[in-house]
Amino acid sequence: MAAVPTLRVARPTVDIKGLLPFYRDGLGLEVLHQFADHSGFDGLMLGREGAPYHFEFTTAHGHPAGRAPTQDNLLIFYLPDHEEWQAAVDRMEAAGFPAVPSFNPYWDQHGRTFEDPDGYRVVIQNAAWNV
Incomplete structure (x- = not known):
């Protein structure tokens, strides 16, 4: 049986501290690792211990990152249990x-969309992922 790869979604930001409340307090992710001035970068990794994914946000000293290029840059979390989904929406x-x-508008049918301080969006979808 093949191992499940770990997915890291990495992107720049101008304000790591500004993103922290959205991903930690709103989405309920844990701070897995932080670093400062590593070859000119500061960084923050968030996820859930043992989950096969995590998010990394970095700031490159002296290089502005800019905002999301469109409103359709999405991360989608599928939560099929309605009570778990509602709790996630309420937490945000x-x-x-x-x-x-x-x-x-598809995402509004069974989900809620939230925008982080950099303009990137997260959908909390009340559905199973059926591929």
Whole structure:
């Protein structure tokens, strides 16, 4: 049986500290690792211990990152259990992140979309991932 690869989604930001409440307090992710001034970069990794994915946000000293290029740059979390989904939506709103209308109306049918301080969006979808 093949091993499941670990997925790291990495992207730059100008404000790591500004993203922390969105991903930690809103999405409920854990800080897995932080680093400062590693070859001119500061970084933060968030995820869930043992999960096959995590997110890395980096700031390169002296290089502005900019905002999301479109409103359709999405990370999607599929939560098929309605109570778990509602708890995730409630946690985002309690952390101060209201849902925004999705660029693609499909995501509003069974999910809620939230925008991080850099303009990137996360959908919490109340459905199973059926591929």
